[in-house]
Amino acid sequence: MAIATSIFWLSLLFVSTKGCHFPAIYNFGDSNSDTGSVSAALGPLPPPFGETFFGQPSGRYSNGRLIIDFFAEKLGVPVLHAYLDSIDPNFRYGANFAASGSTILLADGKSIQAGFSFLSLVIQVSEFEQFKNRTIELYNQVHNAAFPGLSAKTLKIKSRIPRPEDFSRALYTLDSGQNDIHYALISTPKEQLKAHITNATNQFALSTKKLYDDGARAFWIHNTGPLGCLPYFVTNYPPKAGDADQHGCVKSYNEVAQEFNKRLKEKVSQLKTLLHDAVFILTDMYSAKYSLISEAKQHGFIGPMAYCCGHLGDNPVECGKTAIVNGTQVYGASCSDPAKYISWDGIHYTDAANHWIANRIIHGSLSDPPIPLIQACDNHIVTQQ
Numbered sequence: 474m475a476i477a478t479s480i481f482w483l484s485l486l487f488v489s490t491k492g493c494h495f496p497a498i499y500n501f502g503d504s505n506s507d508t509g510s511v512s513a514a515l516g517p518l519p520p521p522f523g524e525t526f527f528g529q530p531s532g533r534y535s536n537g538r539l540i541i542d543f544f545a546e547k548l549g550v551p552v553l554h555a556y557l558d559s560i561d562p563n564f565r566y567g568a569n570f571a572a573s574g575s576t577i578l579l580a581d582g583k584s585i586q587a588g589f590s591f592l593s594l595v596i597q598v599s600e601f602e603q604f605k606n607r608t609i610e611l612y613n614q615v616h617n618a619a620f621p622g623l624s625a626k627t628l629k630i631k632s633r634i635p636r637p638e639d640f641s642r643a644l645y646t647l648d649s650g651q652n653d654i655h656y657a658l659i660s661t662p663k664e665q666l667k668a669h670i671t672n673a674t675n676q677f678a679l680s681t682k683k684l685y686d687d688g689a690r691a692f693w694i695h696n697t698g699p700l701g702c703l704p705y706f707v708t709n710y711p712p713k714a715g716d717a718d719q720h721g722c723v724k725s726y727n728e729v730a731q732e733f734n735k736r737l738k739e740k741v742s743q744l745k746t747l748l749h750d751a752v753f754i755l756t757d758m759y760s761a762k763y764s765l766i767s768e769a770k771q772h773g774f775i776g777p778m779a780y781c782c783g784h785l786g787d788n789p790v791e792c793g794k795t796a797i798v799n800g801t802q803v804y805g806a807s808c809s810d811p812a813k814y815i816s817w818d819g820i821h822y823t824d825a826a827n828h829w830i831a832n833r834i835i836h837g838s839l840s841d842p843p844i845p846l847i848q849a850c851d852n853h854i855v856t857q858q
């Protein structure tokens with residue numbers, strides 16, 4: 474019995490060192506991982522977005538790649554296409570439902586008025602459900618089609634939609650909440666902040682449970698970053714006396730982010746208890762981003778409050794746009810060396826920063842349980858900890 478048990482564990486360990494071979498990634502979130510949803514829906518981003526890696530705007534809010542792009546590379550699948558991008562799509566290896574400006578909570582007139590997206594996590598999950606139903610239906614139709622004349626076309630369709638059996642073997646990644654905090658900070662009285670955060674994390678758990686009910690079994694979840702360190706917040710909502718930390722971040726905003734992360738952790742623990750046959754890995758994105766910000770110079774970046782593109786402050790000029798400042802037209806240009814900056818445009822991270830963060834989290838040392846990305850499927854190894 475004991476020998477059989479240890480052979481059993483040994484074989485699992487052996488399997489785990491080989492990684493999981495996820496056939497697909499399904500991603501949900503905001504601009505931290507939007508690879509083109511909002512661009513497809515509301516118009517493309519202007520240059521110089523994308524200038525460093527793609528050579529042109531790619532729908533990503535950065536000069537290059539996002540963390541989700543580095544994940545795809547690590548897992549050996551092509552970069553994720555945005556579900557809403559209908560031009561030459563390929564969903565064989567998953568799809569990306571993340572939308573810039575989106576919250577977890579369903580948007581309402583007030584949040585849309587304030588500039589947030591209606592493509593909340595709630596909507597993203599319903600998009601996913603439709604995507605799953607319709608691609609399975611299409612796959613089966615094409616698979617069962619017996620018309621030789623259609624073969625080239627059917628082969629092409631089949632090569633660009635997921636295998637039905639891949640939905641339960643895919644990795645489901647989620648990075649959402651930053652905009653719920655942003656919206657709460659600008660719209661909610663202080664005494665209701667906690668209630669708003671609790672509503673958001675409750676909805677996060679409901680949406681994640683829905684994905685589970687739809688067959689998802691491997692979840693890689695990011696908590697939210699230190700938004701009080703984003704140059705946009707520091708400039709537009711500057712800290713009151715005593716409310717800045719030694720790096721210039723606004724402490725009280727970061728405390729709201731940490732409150733969110735505490736509630737998120739509780740919710741993910743509940744999901745783990747409830748759903749034994751799924752893997753939930755919660756990655757401490759806050760620590761990854763905060764360590765980059767607090768050790769900027771050590772890692773080859775100039776100060777944490779510098780940003781590369783556009784201009785914040787009294788006469789703001791958005792990255793890639795023009796504005797009239799003192800009667801003169803001014804262009805929101807980018808800096809000469811984006812690789813030296815953590816922040817691209819005051820809100821979003823540069824390709825270099827995203828690369829650093831991805832490397833920091835991919836091996837699992839900031840995750841609970843501490844499982845590397847490529848082993849995020851292995852439930853047995855997780856429970857063995």
Ligand SMILES: *[C@@H]1O[C@H](CO)[C@@H](O)[C@H](O)[C@H]1NC(C)=O
Nearest residue numbers: 599600601602603604606607
């Ligand atoms: C997907 O299919 C299931 C089962 O047929 C159905 O219950 C559900 O309503 C469908 N969802 C969507 C969004 O089409």
Ligand SMILES: *[C@@H]1O[C@H](CO)[C@@H](O)[C@H](O)[C@H]1NC(C)=O
Nearest residue numbers: 661665666667668669670672
């Ligand atoms: C939280 O959700 C409840 C129930 O939907 C709602 O009544 C309440 O107003 C929400 N609180 C905040 C601060 O958004």
Ligand SMILES: *[C@@H]1O[C@H](CO)[C@@H](O)[C@H](O)[C@H]1NC(C)=O
Nearest residue numbers: 787788789798799800801803
């Ligand atoms: C615009 O003009 C004001 C008043 O002359 C001046 O203080 C300010 O620095 C100018 N702003 C820019 C961006 O040139």
